[in-house]
Amino acid sequence: xxxxxxxxxxxxxxxxxxxxxxxxxxxxxxxxxxxxxxxxxxxxxxxxxxxxxxxxxxxxxxxxxxxxxxxxxxxxxxxxxxxxxxxxxxxxxxxxxxxxxxxxxxxxxxxxxxxxxxxxxxxxxxxxxxxxxxxxxxxxxxxxxxxxxxxxxxxxxxxxxxxxxxxxxxxxxxxxxxxxxxxxxxxxxxxxxxxxxxxxxxxxxxxxxxxxxxxxxxxxxxxxxxxxxxxxxxxxxxxxxxxxxxxxxxxxxxxxxxxxxxxxxxxxxxxxxxxxxxxxxxxxxxxxxxxxxxxxxxxxxxxxxxxxxxxxxxxxxxxxxxxxxxxxxxxxxxxxxxxxxxxxxxxxxxxxxxxxxxxxxxxxxxxxxxxxxxxxxxxxxxxxxx
Amino acid sequence: xxxxxxxxxxxxxxxxxxxxxxxxxxxxxxxxxxxxxxxxxxxxxxxxxxxxxxxxxxxxxxxxxxxxxxxxxxxxxxxxxxxxxxxxxxxxxxxxxxxxxxxxxxxxxxxxxxxxxxxxxxxxxxxxxxxxxxxxxxxxxxxxxxxxxxxxxxxxxxxxxxxxxxxxxxxxxxxxxxxxxxxxxxxxxxxxxxxxxxxxxxxxxxxxxxxxxxxxxxxxxxxxxxxxxxxxxxxxxxxxxxxxxxxxxxxxxxxxxxxxxxxxxxxxxxxxxxxxxxxxxxxxxxxxxxxxxxxxxxxxxxxxxxxxxxxxxxxxxxxxxxxxxxxxxxxxxxxxxxxxxxxxxxxxxxxxxxxxxxxxxxxxxxxxxxxxxxxxxxxxxxxxxxxxxxxxxxxxxxxxxxxxxxxxxxxxxxxxxxxxxxxxxxxxxxxxxxxxxxxxxxxxxxxxxxxxxxxxxxxxxxxxxxxxxxxxxxxxxxxxxxxxxxxxxxxxxxxxxxxxxxxxxxxxxxxxxxxxxxxxxxxxxxxxxxxxxxxxxxxxxxxxxxxxxxxxxxxxxxxxxxxxxxxxxxxxxxxxxxxxxxxxxxxxxxxxxxx
Numbered sequence: 001x002x003x004x005x006x007x008x009x010x011x012x013x014x015x016x017x018x019x020x021x022x023x024x025x026x027x028x029x030x031x032x033x034x035x036x037x038x039x040x041x042x043x044x045x046x047x048x049x050x051x052x053x054x055x056x057x058x059x060x061x062x063x064x065x066x067x068x069x070x071x072x073x074x075x076x077x078x079x080x081x082x083x084x085x086x087x088x089x090x091x092x093x094x095x096x097x098x099x100x101x102x103x104x105x106x107x108x109x110x111x112x113x114x115x116x117x118x119x120x121x122x123x124x125x126x127x128x129x130x131x132x133x134x135x136x137x138x139x140x141x142x143x144x145x146x147x148x149x150x151x152x153x154x155x156x157x158x159x160x161x162x163x164x165x166x167x168x169x170x171x172x173x174x175x176x177x178x179x180x181x182x183x184x185x186x187x188x189x190x191x192x193x194x195x196x197x198x199x200x201x202x203x204x205x206x207x208x209x210x211x212x213x214x215x216x217x218x219x220x221x222x223x224x225x226x227x228x229x230x231x232x233x234x235x236x237x238x239x240x241x242x243x244x245x246x247x248x249x250x251x252x253x254x255x256x257x258x259x260x261x262x263x264x265x266x267x268x269x270x271x272x273x274x275x276x277x278x279x280x281x282x283x284x285x286x287x288x289x290x291x292x293x294x295x296x297x298x299x300x301x302x303x304x305x306x307x308x309x310x311x312x313x314x315x316x317x318x319x320x321x322x323x324x325x326x327x328x329x330x331x332x333x334x335x336x337x338x339x340x341x342x343x344x345x346x347x348x349x350x351x352x353x354x355x356x357x358x359x360x361x362x363x364x365x366x367x368x369x370x371x372x373x374x375x376x377x378x379x380x381x382x383x384x385x386x
Numbered sequence: 387x388x389x390x391x392x393x394x395x396x397x398x399x400x401x402x403x404x405x406x407x408x409x410x411x412x413x414x415x416x417x418x419x420x421x422x423x424x425x426x427x428x429x430x431x432x433x434x435x436x437x438x439x440x441x442x443x444x445x446x447x448x449x450x451x452x453x454x455x456x457x458x459x460x461x462x463x464x465x466x467x468x469x470x471x472x473x474x475x476x477x478x479x480x481x482x483x484x485x486x487x488x489x490x491x492x493x494x495x496x497x498x499x500x501x502x503x504x505x506x507x508x509x510x511x512x513x514x515x516x517x518x519x520x521x522x523x524x525x526x527x528x529x530x531x532x533x534x535x536x537x538x539x540x541x542x543x544x545x546x547x548x549x550x551x552x553x554x555x556x557x558x559x560x561x562x563x564x565x566x567x568x569x570x571x572x573x574x575x576x577x578x579x580x581x582x583x584x585x586x587x588x589x590x591x592x593x594x595x596x597x598x599x600x601x602x603x604x605x606x607x608x609x610x611x612x613x614x615x616x617x618x619x620x621x622x623x624x625x626x627x628x629x630x631x632x633x634x635x636x637x638x639x640x641x642x643x644x645x646x647x648x649x650x651x652x653x654x655x656x657x658x659x660x661x662x663x664x665x666x667x668x669x670x671x672x673x674x675x676x677x678x679x680x681x682x683x684x685x686x687x688x689x690x691x692x693x694x695x696x697x698x699x700x701x702x703x704x705x706x707x708x709x710x711x712x713x714x715x716x717x718x719x720x721x722x723x724x725x726x727x728x729x730x731x732x733x734x735x736x737x738x739x740x741x742x743x744x745x746x747x748x749x750x751x752x753x754x755x756x757x758x759x760x761x762x763x764x765x766x767x768x769x770x771x772x773x774x775x776x777x778x779x780x781x782x783x784x785x786x787x788x789x790x791x792x793x794x795x796x797x798x799x800x801x802x803x804x805x806x807x808x809x810x811x812x813x814x815x816x817x818x819x820x821x822x823x824x825x826x827x828x829x830x831x832x833x834x835x836x837x838x839x840x841x842x843x844x845x846x847x848x849x850x851x852x853x854x855x856x857x858x859x860x861x862x863x864x865x866x867x868x869x870x871x872x873x874x875x876x877x878x879x880x881x882x883x884x885x886x887x888x889x890x891x892x893x894x895x896x897x898x899x900x901x902x903x904x905x906x907x908x909x910x911x912x913x914x915x916x917x918x919x920x921x922x923x924x925x926x927x928x929x930x931x932x933x934x935x936x937x938x939x940x941x942x943x944x945x946x947x948x949x950x951x952x953x954x955x956x957x958x959x960x961x962x963x964x965x966x967x968x969x970x971x972x973x974x975x976x977x978x979x980x981x
Contacts, residue, residue: 131778141772152909159901167894208851211902215895219862222891253865261854264796268850271792284847353886
C-alpha cells in the first residue's frame with residue numbers, strides 16, 4: 001500500500017482508526033485521568049489576575065546602556081517601600097525588548113507611584129519613569145473573568161449543540177461535545193501538570209480552542225454524513241467502515257489544517273517568548289498550541305469513534321452490519337473478488353446540487369443570443385437566415 | 387465568450403471582490419479624517435487603562451440608569467484630565483477608562499464617588515472672561531453687588547413649588563453683597579495659611595497630591611483676602627485639581643456654569659475649630675449634601691414657559707433646607723458637584739416642607755441634567771478598581787512590533803508549507819490570504835472610526851489564529867479537489883463538483899467558528915471581547931474571500947492548459963491514482979464485456 005505518506009496523501013481508507021477505537025479510548029482515558037488527577041492535586045499556577053497584586057515592568061537597560069541587574073531593582077524596591085517585599089523579580093525578553101518584571105503583593109496607587117519614581121531614580125532605565133509600566137489587579141477580577149468565561153462556555157455548548165443537532169443529528173452533536181470536553185480537560189491538565197501560569201489570556205485561548213476543535217470535528221463529520229447517506233439500504237459497508245473511510249479521506253486535511261493553524265501560533269509563541277518574554281501573546285499562543293494539537297487528535301481519534309459507538313447502539317445499524325457480514329461471507333465462499341471502491345455514496349445529492357448550480361449560473365449569465373447568431377452564421381444549418 | 391452552462395464566470399466574482407475592496411478603501415480614504423490607521427488599544431500605544439467594577443453593598447445588580455449616569459459622570463472627570471482621546475466605555479457592570487499617552491496616570495483616581503453639596507454663594511459671581519492678569523489682584527475690598535454688571539447666568543431661583551412668585555423671565559440676581567460679614571472671617575477665623583489637608587486622598591500620585599494641597603491653600607483658605615485673590619487668579623479653562631477633593635468645612639473658590647463664572651462659596655459645615663456657631667445657625671452653613679436629597683425631577687414650568695426642577699429632600703434634609711432658606715432669603719445657594727458649581731439659584735422665600743422648585747429658563751435637557759445631578763450627585767454607585775494598568779509607550783510599541791512580527795512569521799510559515807504541499811494551489815492560498823488581509827485592514831480602520839473598535843494585543847492574536855481558519859477553508863476545497871481527481875476526473879471537471887461539496891463543509895465549519903466568537907463576544911469582558919471580535923470578523927471575511935476569490939481563481943486555473951499541469955498544481959499523485967482507478971474500472975468493464 002505504499003509508504004505512510006502516500007497512504008495519507010491518497011486517503012483511501014488504509015488506516016483502520018475506527019476499528020481499533022478501544023485502543024484510543026484507553027490511551028485518552030489514561031491521559032484524562034492523569035490530567036484530572038493533576039488538576040485536583042496540583043491545581044493551577046494562577047497569575048496575579050486571579051490572586052490580586054501589582055506587576056511592574058521596566059526596561060532592563062539603563063540610560064548608560066548598561067544592563068540593570070535584578071538585585072538593583074530589588075534594592076530599590078526595598079528602599080522605596082520598606083516593609084514590603086516583591087514576590088518575584090525576573091529578567092525576561094531579549095535585545096531592545098528585554099524587561100525586568102516585578103511581581104508584588106497589591107500596592108496602593110500611591111505606593112506604585114512612589115516605587116516607580118524610586119526605580120527611575122535608582123536604576124535610571126532607558127526612557128526614564130515614562131518607560132516603566134505597571135498593572136494592578138484586584139483579587140476578584142480574574143475570578144470575574146473566569147466566571148464570565150465559564151458562562152460563555154456554557155452558552156457556547158448550548159448554541160453549538162443546537163446547531164450540530166440541527167445540521168447533522170443529535171448523535172454527532174454528542175460525539176463532538178465529548179471530543180471538545182476531552183480537549184478542554186487535557187489542555188487544562190497540561191497547564192496544571194507543567195505549571196504554566198494561568199492568566200485571563202489563557203482562559204481566552206482555551207475558549208477558542210473549543211471553536212477550533214469543533215471546527216475540525218465538523219469537517220470530518222460532514223464527510224461521514226456524506227459517506228453514510230443511504231447506507232442502510234446497501235450492504236457494501238458498515239457504518240463503522242464508512243466512518244473510517246471518511247476519516248481517512250479527511251485525514252490529510254485534518255493534518256494540513258492543524259499544521260497550518262499551528263504554524264502561526266508557533267510564530268506567536270516564538271515572538272511572545274523570544275522577544276517580549278511574557279504577556280498576552282505568549283499566554284495565548286501556549287494554550288492554543290496545546291489545545292490545537294489535542295483538538296486535532298481528538299477529532300480523529302475520539303470524535304468519530306465515539307460517533308460510531310453511539311450509532312451502533314441503534315438496532316437499524318446493527319442489523320445492517322449483520323447484513324454486510326452475511327454478504328461478505330457469501331462472496332468469500334463463492335470466491336469472487338469485488339474491488340472495494342472509495343467513491344462516496346452521495347452522488348445523487350451532488351448531482352442535484354450541481355444541476356441547481358448550473359441553473360443559477362445560466363440564469364445569472366448573459367443570454368447566449370449573440371453567440372448563437374454568430375454560430376449560426378458560421379455553421380450552415382440548412383435553414384434560411386433571417 | 388459566454389461560459390458553458392454549469393461553469394461559473396470567474397471574472398464576475400473577481401470583479402465584485404475588486405468592487406468591495408475599492409469601496410472599502412474609498413470609505414477609508416475619503417470619509418472621516420482619511421487616515422488609514424486602525425485605532426490601537428492602550429496595550430499597543432501606551433497609556434492607562436482602569437477597569438472599575440460597580441459594587442453594591444447588598445450585592446444587587448446595579449440599575450441600568452445608575453450605570454449610565456456613572457459612566458457620564460466619570461467621562462466628565464476624564465475629560466477634566468485634559469488628555470485627548472480619553473474614553474469611558476461601559477461593559478456590563480464594568481466601566482473601562484482608557485487614557486492614551488504617557489501622562490495618563492491621573493486616571494487611576496477617577497473612580498472615587500463624587501460629592502454633591504449645597505454651599506451659600508458669598509458675594510457676586512465673577513465672570514470668568516475677566517482674565518486673571520488684566521485685573522490686578524485687588525485690595526481687600528470685595529466686589530460690591532452693584533459694581534459689576536449683574537451676570538445673566540445665575541438666573542435661576544429656588545422657591546416652594548406652590549408659590550406663585552416663581553419669577554419668570556430673567557430676575558435680577560439679588561445677591562447679597564455682604565462678604566465682609568461672613569462668619570469664616572469673623573472672630574474664630576484661624577490663621578490664614580492653613581494648608582492642613584488631612585483629607586487629601588491617599589491613593590493619588592504625590593505630584594497630584596501636591597497640586598491639590600497648593601490649590602487648597604489658596605482656594606480653600608479661611609482668609610477672605612486670599613479667597614478674593616484666588617477668585618481673581620482662578621483660570622476656569624484649566625483642569626481643576628480640586629475636583630472632588632474639596633474640604634466641606636472650608637470655603638471654596640471655584641468655577642461654575644460651564645466655566646463662565648467664578649464663585650466664592652461658604653463652607654457646607656462649620657469648621658471643627660468653630661465652637662461659636664450654634665448647631666442651629668443656618669445663616670452660612672447649609673449642612674446639606676447629596677445624601678439629604680430624596681429625589682429630583684425635571685418638569686414643565688407650571689407657571690410659564692420652559693422647565694423647572696423639582697427637588698425633594700429627605701425629612702431630615704427638608705428641615706435643614708427649611709432653616710437654611712429662611713435664614714438666607716434673597717441669597718444665592720450653589721449646587722456644587724465635585725467642586726464645580728452646577729447651578730446657583732437665588733432663594734426667593736423660606737422653603738419648608740422639603741419640596742423645592744428650582745425655576746429658571748431651563749431647556750428640557752438642562753433641567754434633566756440638573757435633576758440628575760441633584761439626584762445622583764455623587765456617583766450613583768461605588769466602584770472598585772478591578773484592574774489598573776499603565777503601559778509605557780515604549781512597551782506598547784514593542785508589543786505592536788512583536789504582534790506584527792508574530793503575524794509575519796506565521797504567514798511566512800504558512801506560505802512555505804502551502805507552496806511545498808499545494809504548489810500552484812499554494813500560490814492561490816497565499817494570494818487569498820493576502821487579499822483577506824487587505825479587506826480585514828480596511829474593515830479595522832472603518833470599525834475603529836464608526837464604532838470605536840480598538841485593536842489590542844489580544845485582537846492581533848485573534849487575527850493570527852484566524853489565519854489558520856482562513857487557510858483551512860482553502861484546504862477543505864483543495865482536498866475535495868484531490869478527492870475528485872483521484873476518482874478519475876480531470877482537474878477541470880473536478881472543480882465545480884469539489885466546490886459544491888466543500889462549500890457546504892466550509893459554511894458549516896465557519897458557522898461553528900462564528901458561533902464560538904459570537905458567544906465569547908457577547909458574554910466575555912475586557913480583552914476577551916477584542917479577541918472574539920477579530921476572530922468572528924475574520925471568519926466572515928474568510929467566506930467573502932473564499933467565495934469571491936479562491937473559487938473563481940481555481941476555476942480559472944482549471945481552464946488554463948498550462949496551469950492545470952499536474953506537476954504545477956500539486957495534484958500529480960492524485961491524478962496518477964485517478965488514472966489507475968480509471969484503468970481498473972475500464973479493465974473491469976472490458977473484462978465484463980469479454981465475459
